[in-house]
Amino acid sequence: MIFDEEINQTIRYIKPSGIRKFFDIASTKKDVISLGVGEPDFITPWHIREAAIHAIEKGRTFYTGNKGLLLLREGVCSYYHRRFQVDYDPHDNVIITVGGSEAIDIILRTIMQPGDEVILPTPAYVAYAAIIEMAGGKVVEVPLEEKDEFKLTPEALKKALSNRTKAVILNFPGNPTGGVMSEEDYAKIVPIIKENGIFAITDEIYAELTYEQKHCSIAQFDEIKDRVIVINGFSKAYSMTGYRIGYILAHKDIIDMCNKIHQYTIMCATTPCQYAAIEAVNNGDNDIEEMFESFKQRRNYIVKELNRIGLKTHMPQGAFYVFPSISCTGLSSEDFCEKLLEEENLALVPGNAFGDAGEGYVRISYAYSLQEIKLAIEKLEHFLSNYR
Ligand SMILES: Cc1ncc(COP(=O)(O)O)c(C=O)c1O
Structure with missing residues (x-):
């Protein structure tokens, strides 16, 4: 940066978002499946x-x-x-x-x-x-x-x-x-x-x-x-x-x-x-109920599947994220996500993007279709077979 000293020093030293950093890499690759972004996949109700x-x-x-x-x-x-x-x-x-x-x-x-x-x-x-x-x-x-x-x-x-x-x-x-x-x-x-x-x-x-x-x-x-x-x-x-x-x-x-x-x-x-x-x-209120049912179905599915393939995942009581532990792989959360992206074209968010306490975990958003979630589970299962 040529303006190092001239810009606000607090802003200069603030770390860019760990989520965005990751998705900038993902966007340069072809055919990436992402369960990274926290946004519902429904088009806003018509009314x-x-x-x-x-x-x-x-x-x-x-x-x-x-x-x-x-x-x-x-x-x-x-x-x-x-x-x-x-x-x-x-x-x-x-x-x-x-x-x-x-x-x-x-x-x-x-x-x-x-x-x-x-x-x-x-x-x-x-x-x-x-x-x-x-x-x-x-x-x-x-x-x-x-x-x-x-x-x-x-x-x-x-x-x-x-x-x-x-x-x-x-x-x-x-x-x-x-x-x-x-x-x-x-x-x-x-x-x-x-x-x-x-x-x-x-x-x-x-x-x-x-x-x-x-x-x-x-x-x-x-x-x-x-x-x-x-x-x-x-x-x-x-x-x-x-x-x-x-x-x-x-x-x-x-x-x-x-x-x-x-x-x-x-x-x-x-x-x-x-x-x-x-x-x-x-x-x-009715739109909320409809989307809720769909999220609940996805949550139950993804938690069951993650535990089945060996990633210990607690059942979240709210929102649309799961936070599985990746400690069984021995990898840091960033290494896990980088390798997963490289080897399987699957983008997740490293837990340490959310603070030091997130190390050893990854965040998976299930605000995606069941089809995408199923594909992601297959990729994860394949990826994990190298770490057993
Ligand atoms: C906990 C939390 N608060 C606030 C926001 C910001 O949401 P928005 O600005 O779209 O209302 C988000 C977005 O992901 C969030 O996860």
Whole structure:
């Protein structure tokens, strides 16, 4: 780089995403099967697409208010009340963002002061650590363990606290582990959050994908509700990744501050896509159920098959990822994925892309057709025969 010293030094030293790095290599090869990307394979349901088309046809092509269309904010609040029994006010407690991604960015920039620490249970979605650092904060990783079903335990949370802790990130159901926290699990960490006066940033983007129990939002705990910041969006639940619509639910003071960043950098989320999201949130419950059944079938199939071919895989309770252990091969997760790509043309994501705690695992997304999943299992089985 010729501008080494002239660019922002925090940005310079942030590692590029371990997922993207891998898929850049995969894209240079022919006939690669990829189970790497975390995006549902369904085309957005027609009535939702139609709402976007209709908005454009009707000339709804102008900026909306910064916080997003009131109809959408009302829809989001009634959705949270209906599905998760949490009440928010559409005027005060919601901001519509450009995907969950913008939501993560602006909330961290809103609360972080230089040197503040954020507790990050890992393996974690790749964006959190980078955004915490870009916001001037320090990441404090807490390893989640398979023996705890990748849940955050009160002991682990307590150990990571310091007098600089500003927030803890909660992502349940989680990417990449599929870990889920029940009401009883949250009840054990809520007093710690309360006593230490920290924020709980809960990314609930996979809330509609919990297989054995209904999703519990930590925002249901009234005693810390003011300290809970909910991030969610439309990408995963309604297969709307390309629309880029997400939101934050939080105390009015937090939303007003987030809105300052949002109004100067983004103005508002895309207008026709906000109309599509209104249709999704008001009339999309059946679409969620249909996609859910299909994901559940794929999850059951892939977990059974991975264990059969010798990769020990715990049954994830949520999201659409499995996280098998590759320790039986003796390879590091990066070596495993590189060799697999080279020898079998199969692309997976190395577990260490999600933090050090992910070493010894790989992430496989099953948001792909059963046909592709079956082919991938055949390739994996063939690959593993060299390591026995
Ligand atoms: C845990 C988690 N949060 C947030 C996002 C961002 O989603 P989007 O910006 O499409 O809403 C993702 C995407 O994979 C994710 O896995």
